[in-house]
Amino acid sequence: MSLTVITYDGVMGRWEPDARGRLEQAAMVLYVDRGFEQTTVAEIAERAGLTERTFFRHFADKREVLFSGAGALQELMVGAVRDAPASLSPYDVIALAVGAAGNAIGSGPERARLRQRVIDDNDDLKERELIKLATLANALSRALHERGVDVPTASLAAEAGVAVFRVAFERWVRGPVDTRLVDVINESLDALSTITKRP
């Protein structure tokens, strides 16, 4: 996901290049340095050289800085399920969606790593992450079902896809810097297929 956007900063009445990106970066540095709880919106805005008002134009609260990408990611993945060729099996449709997410995230491993450190340090944020993943599994299952896949198959394929995403992301975010997320995802999709093989 590109985090670069050009936004109109109404406070100064001028175009503010990448205010959102600057706020995200400032927030991440402060969350890692001081901890999520201890950081205020005022400090984030100040560090980004922007006003609190600008912050609240982009994010509902300081938690949303960490999770605003999840909604976009879900849309991307649900879109991939919808647009997948009709000939693909449910698992391959989900594989396509998870791969698309991998490609979208893969561009910013440093940010993903920082974000993970912040989340790992805070139980509320960990819960929030779990909720996002459960919501994602439901959305993917619904999208599969809308393609005509029966409910039990759709939910199993979707849950399996989210499980793969989770395990692959976990490996990637803690692994060597030069690894591409999409490669770890594809490896994990094949691994799950092998692991679950029954005679």
Place this chain on the structure above:
Amino acid sequence: MSLTVITYDGVMGRWEPDARGRLEQAAMVLYVDRGFEQTTVAEIAERAGLTERTFFRHFADKREVLFSGAGALQELMVGAVRDAPASLSPYDVIALAVGAAGNAIGSGPERARLRQRVIDDNDDLKERELIKLATLANALSRALHERGVDVPTASLAAEAGVAVFRVAFERWVRGPVDTRLVDVINESLDALSTITKRP
């Protein structure tokens, strides 16, 4: 899991048969009738014909009435992983653990249904449930790894097992009353194997 225990009720200085079970039953009826938020510990104790002090000897708070079984279930599943024959594949080891959970829960479908209704109605409880499942996946993954399974395989097999458990439980709890959870679980384990098959 059997919910029947004989406990010593110190308040009255006599043996109180199944105080815990009576508290659980009273709580469940009130949670369904009035909602979880609206129910107090005093009301639960009164309905069970017991004191608040007895309640707090069995449960830390009113939420724990719904989740105390989860710890026992996790222990049961981790034990099943540990004790599984060395010859089994990681997925079959997990299948054994999930099947054991199915057998343990399967005895009380009415209670499971009531519990699910209460949880579905409350976002905090839904979060708690997600956390319990994530904790379970981690515990199963660790137990597999202790059997010599490499970390990526262990975490994929564990996450897959929890995904199966989740989907199967969801189907069972909303399905016909005479279905056994363990049957739905076994069906789902095979289904996941078929779904993830790749050439």
